[in-house]
Amino acid sequence: MEATGARRIGQSLAKQGILIAFALFMIGFTIANQRFLDPDNVMGVMRSSAILGVMALGVTFVVISGNLDLSVGSMMSFSTIVVLDLHDRIGPELAIPAMFLMTLGLGAFIGILVGYLRLNSLIVTLGMLSAIHGLTLTYSGGQNMDIDDKAGTWFSVFGRDEALGVPMPILIFALLAAVLGMALAKTPFGRKVYAVGGNGTAATFSGIRRARVVLSCYLISAFCVATAGLIQASRSLGSQNTVGQGLELEVLAAVILGGASLLGGSGTIFKTVIGVLILGFIQNGLLLVGLEFYVQYVVTWVIIILAVWLDVAAKRGRLWSSIA
Amino acid sequence: MQPGALSRNLKNGAIWAFIVLELIFFTVAGEYLSLSEKNFMDADNMLLLLKQSAPIGIIAMGMTVVMINGNIDLSVGATFALAAIVLLDSMTWPFMQAMGVGAIPLAWLFALAAGTALGALNGLIVWKTGVDAFIVTLGAMLGYRGLVFMYNGEQPTSHLNWTLVDFAEAQFLGLHTATWFLLLVTAVMWFVMNRTVHGRNAYAIGDNRAAAVNAGIRVGPHMMINFMIVGFLAALSAVVFYSESGSVNPNDGELYELWVITAVVLGGTKLTGGAGSIVSTFGGVLAIQLLRKGLSHIGADTETVNLVIGLILIAVLILDRQLNIKGREALRT
Numbered sequence: 001m002e003a004t005g006a007r008r009i010g011q012s013l014a015k016q017g018i019l020i021a022f023a024l025f026m027i028g029f030t031i032a033n034q035r036f037l038d039p040d041n042v043m044g045v046m047r048s049s050a051i052l053g054v055m056a057l058g059v060t061f062v063v064i065s066g067n068l069d070l071s072v073g074s075m076m077s078f079s080t081i082v083v084l085d086l087h088d089r090i091g092p093e094l095a096i097p098a099m100f101l102m103t104l105g106l107g108a109f110i111g112i113l114v115g116y117l118r119l120n121s122l123i124v125t126l127g128m129l130s131a132i133h134g135l136t137l138t139y140s141g142g143q144n145m146d147i148d149d150k151a152g153t154w155f156s157v158f159g160r161d162e163a164l165g166v167p168m169p170i171l172i173f174a175l176l177a178a179v180l181g182m183a184l185a186k187t188p189f190g191r192k193v194y195a196v197g198g199n200g201t202a203a204t205f206s207g208i209r210r211a212r213v214v215l216s217c218y219l220i221s222a223f224c225v226a227t228a229g230l231i232q233a234s235r236s237l238g239s240q241n242t243v244g245q246g247l248e249l250e251v252l253a254a255v256i257l258g259g260a261s262l263l264g265g266s267g268t269i270f271k272t273v274i275g276v277l278i279l280g281f282i283q284n285g286l287l288l289v290g291l292e293f294y295v296q297y298v299v300t301w302v303i304i305i306l307a308v309w310l311d312v313a314a315k316r317g318r319l320w321s322s323i324a
Numbered sequence: 325m326q327p328g329a330l331s332r333n334l335k336n337g338a339i340w341a342f343i344v345l346e347l348i349f350f351t352v353a354g355e356y357l358s359l360s361e362k363n364f365m366d367a368d369n370m371l372l373l374l375k376q377s378a379p380i381g382i383i384a385m386g387m388t389v390v391m392i393n394g395n396i397d398l399s400v401g402a403t404f405a406l407a408a409i410v411l412l413d414s415m416t417w418p419f420m421q422a423m424g425v426g427a428i429p430l431a432w433l434f435a436l437a438a439g440t441a442l443g444a445l446n447g448l449i450v451w452k453t454g455v456d457a458f459i460v461t462l463g464a465m466l467g468y469r470g471l472v473f474m475y476n477g478e479q480p481t482s483h484l485n486w487t488l489v490d491f492a493e494a495q496f497l498g499l500h501t502a503t504w505f506l507l508l509v510t511a512v513m514w515f516v517m518n519r520t521v522h523g524r525n526a527y528a529i530g531d532n533r534a535a536a537v538n539a540g541i542r543v544g545p546h547m548m549i550n551f552m553i554v555g556f557l558a559a560l561s562a563v564v565f566y567s568e569s570g571s572v573n574p575n576d577g578e579l580y581e582l583w584v585i586t587a588v589v590l591g592g593t594k595l596t597g598g599a600g601s602i603v604s605t606f607g608g609v610l611a612i613q614l615l616r617k618g619l620s621h622i623g624a625d626t627e628t629v630n631l632v633i634g635l636i637l638i639a640v641l642i643l644d645r646q647l648n649i650k651g652r653e654a655l656r657t
Contacts, residue, residue, distance in 0.1 A: 119641045123589055126582060127641070131634025137627030246578070249398075249462060262456055294473030294574075301467025305460060309453040321454025323544045324537060 018259055018271065018307055022278050029285035036288055043167065049280030050169035051076075051228045053273065055247065056254045057173075057180050058224030060272045061217040063255050064184070066197035066264025067114055067121035069218070071106075071128035072225050072251055076244030078136045079103045079229030084145040084239055092155040100226045106132060107222020108215065115214030129248065136241050146238035159235025169231045176227065180220070181269035193217060197264025253300060254279050257307055278303070338643075339591055339607035343614060350618035357622040364621050371498065373613055378502035379404075381609040382561040383580065384587045385513040386554030388605040391588055392517070393550045394530035394597025395450065395457035400558040401580035402468035403442045407559035408572040409475050411435035412483040425487055436559045442468060443555020447548030457547075465581065473574050484570035492568035502564050509557060514602040516553075526550060530597025586637055587612050592644070 029036045055072050062069045079099050086095035110128055114121045147153060161168050184190040195203040196213045204210050232243060258275030260267025282303070283296045313319045347365065354364040362369065383400050390397050414420055414434045420427040446464050450457045475481070492501050499507075517523035525546050529536040537543055566572055591608030593600025612633060619629050 113638065113642075117642060117645065119638070119645060120595055122595060123641055124638055126585060126589075127634040127637035129582065129634070130586070130630045130637070134627055134629065134631025134634060138625065138631060142625070142627055249465065252462065253466065256459055256462075262458060292473070292477070294470045297466040297470030297473070299470075301463040301470065304463040304466075305449060305453070305455060308455045308459050312454055316454070321452055321544075323451055323454060323547075324542045 018257060018274060018278070021303065021307065022274060022281075025278065025282060025285065029281070029288065033285070033288045036285060041284065041288075043170070045280045045284045046170050046173075046277070047167045048284075049276050050167075050173040051231050052247065052250060052254060052279070053173045053276040054176055054224050054228040054231065055221075055251045056258075056272050056276050057176055057269060058221030059251050059255050060258070060260060060267055060269055061180070061184065061193060061220045062121075063252075063260045063262065064197045064264060064267045065193050065214055065217045066200060067214060067217070068125060068252070068262070069110070069221050070122065070125040070248045070252075071110065071132055072221065073244040073246060073248035074129050074132040074136065075103060075106055075222065075225045076229050076232065076247060077239075077241055078106070078132050078139075079226045080233045080239045080243050081136050081140050081145050081241060083230060083233045084147060084237070085140065087153070087155055087233075088148055092153060096230065099229065100223070103226035103229065104219060104222050107218045107225075110222075111215035111218030114218065115211035118211075133241075133245075140241055142241065144238065144240050150237045153237075156234050156237060159231050159233070169235070172227060172231060176224065177269055177273055180224075184269055189213075189216070194265055197266075199265070250279070253304055257304060259307070259311055261311075338640075339604050339611060343607060343611050346611065346614045346618055350614070350621055353622045354618075364618065369617070371500065371503070373610075373617055374503040374506070375500040376617075377609050377613040378500075378506040379561045379565045380580065380583050380587060380612070381506045381606065382509050382564065383554070383558050383584045384591075384605050384609050385509050385602060386550075386557035387584045387588050388591070388593050388600055388602055389513065389517065389526060390457075390550045390554050391585075391593050391595060392530045392597060392600045393526045393547055394533065395547060395550070396461065396585070396595070397443075397446065397551065397554050398458070398461040398581045399442070399446060399464035399468050400554060400584060401577035402465050402472060403439050403555055403558040404562045404577035404580055405472045405572060405574065406442065406468055406475070407435040407439040408562040408566040408576065409472060409481045410438045411563055411566055412481050412570065412572060413475070415483050415485055428485065428488055432563050435563050436556055439559020439562070440552050440556040443552040443558070444548060446555070447551030450551065451544035451548050469574075469578075476574065478574055480571050480573045482571035485567075488567045489570065492564065502568075505560065505564050509560070510602060510606050513553075517602055522546065522549065527598060530599075532598070583612070586633060589637060590640055 026037070035041055055076060059069050059072060079102070082102055083095050083099040086098055089095070090098070106128070110121075110124060113119050113124045147155070150156075158168050158172065163171055184193065192203070192208050192213050193216075195206070195208055196210050200210055203213075229244075233239060236243075254275040255267065255272050256262070256275070257278055258267060258271035258273070260272065279300065282299055283293070286296050286299065287293065312321075316322070350364045383404065387397060387400065411431050411434070414431045415427055420430065423430070442464070446457075446461055449455065449460050453460075494501050496504060517526065525536070525541050528539065528541060529543050529546055533543060562572075562577070587608040588600070588605050589595070589608070590611055591600070591604035591606070593605060615633060615636070616629050619632065620626060
């Protein structure tokens with residue numbers, strides 16, 4: 001009995017492991033540097049995590065439905081470049097919806113390939129990573145994109161302004177997280193996403209239109225990417241073609257840290273937000289204690305593997321794998 | 325003919341047919357569009373193409389093995405960079421400098437050992453923790469890149485050794501050193517996958533892990549060996565490339581994993597494991613390099629290369645699926 005009791009405690013510990021690790025990190029960094037929990041610092045971390053976070057929200061849907069999205073980084077570059085270019089051509093009022101439509105179009109393309117044609121999402125989005133990058137470069141001619149009249153445009157509200165004392169990127173992130181979190185946890189659609197990711201065949205037999213659910217997930221992801229591109233463009237008012245390069249893997253790291261399984265069927269928006277914050281605070285904490293930015297890469301590596309290891313170990317009830 | 329044999333032959337030959345198509349297209353289009361006087365099929369141009377295929381190609385051979393085994397390695401780009409740093413930096417160590425020319429093979433050995441060790445670490449984690457290889461190597465991609473930066477900060481690491489440069493630039497029987505390494509690696513890996521117990525087991529594990537376990541195959545060690553192979557080959561690729569260039573930036577090798585996986589998938593290896601061939605991967609590597617060179621030959625912007633390769637990858641996937649469906653129908657009737 002005691003052994004099972006200990007195991008149960010171990011399992012529930014492992015389930016909440018990511019929260020515990022987060023708490024330990026916060027305590028450690030606060031002891032190491034008093035400025036860490038300073039409201040300004042916390043706000044700064046959250047603001048700089050917002051873009052990554054918004055993208056991670058959409059990828060959470062895709063991952064729960066049992067697929068991957070490696071194209072979000074180049075897609076974010078695309079939407080940033082497009083909205084900046086269109087801003088000067090047709091004005092921000094039209095540029096923003098136009099950019100959202102174009103990004104959603106890309107998402108729909110991926111969704112149709114993965115959902116309706118049943119192609120492997122890893123390769124499709126790998127191909128799209130490359131293709132959208134090429135599309136962006138062709139669109140911009142390889143040039144950086146800048147808004148001409150930086151002082152005279154209201155376009156900067158999404159990235160630079162504050163409302164109720166909170167920076168807009170954080171507000172957008174929080175709002176989107178709340179809406180998508182509700183959609184995933186409380187609506188029939190959300191349950192379908194879990195069902196499709198958990199067991200696609202069973203979901204199909206119980207009358208769920210799997211392809212449509214997958215397509216919806218990629219559309220949500222594209223919408224989030226477009227929002228992230230909007231924040232990025234609005235904050236910088238000028239951008240390189242490679243602004244989102246490499247973000248796809250950081251986003252995925254955040255989602256995995258949050259405990260979503262790559263096999264699909266598990267994960268929540270709340271946990272993804274925690275994953276995003278952990279990455280953000282680690283980065284910031286390491287910088288504050290005077291370590292170079294690249295130390296966070298190594299720390300992230302260790303944390304990802306430990307977090308996922310604890311997760312799978314809790315599920316199988318043993319620490320070490322049974323692979324011979 | 326056995327049912328399904330036609331589609332199988334079609335699929336195996338597809339990458340070579342694609343290469344021939346590329347050659348014809350770029351030769352003909354080059355006549356009209358190219359600004360240079362030279363033909364696309366110029367011998368020097370083709371030799372250069374082989375040489376330029378080597379860095380991606382050598383790693384792709386290892387990736388093929390890992391993918392046949394049912395795993396994936398996203399950390400090869402970072403391993404590539406780390407091995408390059410070990411190679412160049414170790415030659416500046418005092419005791420190595422005292423050794424003169426003898427330091428070169430030792431530096432190669434250090435770099436190859438570093439790559440193999442990083443691969444072994446990945447393999448060991450996948451084996452012992454049971455965490456998916458995708459996640460383990462995604463983490464390692466970040467972690468190893470961090471190690472690369474920690475080695476020398478954001479500064480490039482440089483060391484030119486002229487003996488080494490001469491070796492790397494040498495041509496034997498018309499082929500460059502890098503090309504010879506690519507061919508050698510292809511031949512050795514073909515042998516390993518087709519003529520050894522390890523190769524057969526790798527296919528078996530990738531095809532059906534549970535069945536492999538029941539057949540008494542020790543899955544873990546085989547997976548670890550395969551990760552060591554890809555780590556070793558990533559280091560070998562770096563060793564061949566940086567012997568010539570002599571300078572490595574901490575960002576070098578970024579996105580290599582994506583290029584390598586694209587080449588392997590173009591060659592027809594399945595992500596789910598159990599199927600794939602070294603020779604087809606060689607075809608995939610050539611196809612990508614031909615596309616890059618060809619597009620620039622006909623004056624297309626280098627930007628379009630990404631677009632075209634991405635779309636071709638997806639097209640191949642759709643085609644592959646259609647052929648598979650055809651094959652199954654043939655079986656049914």
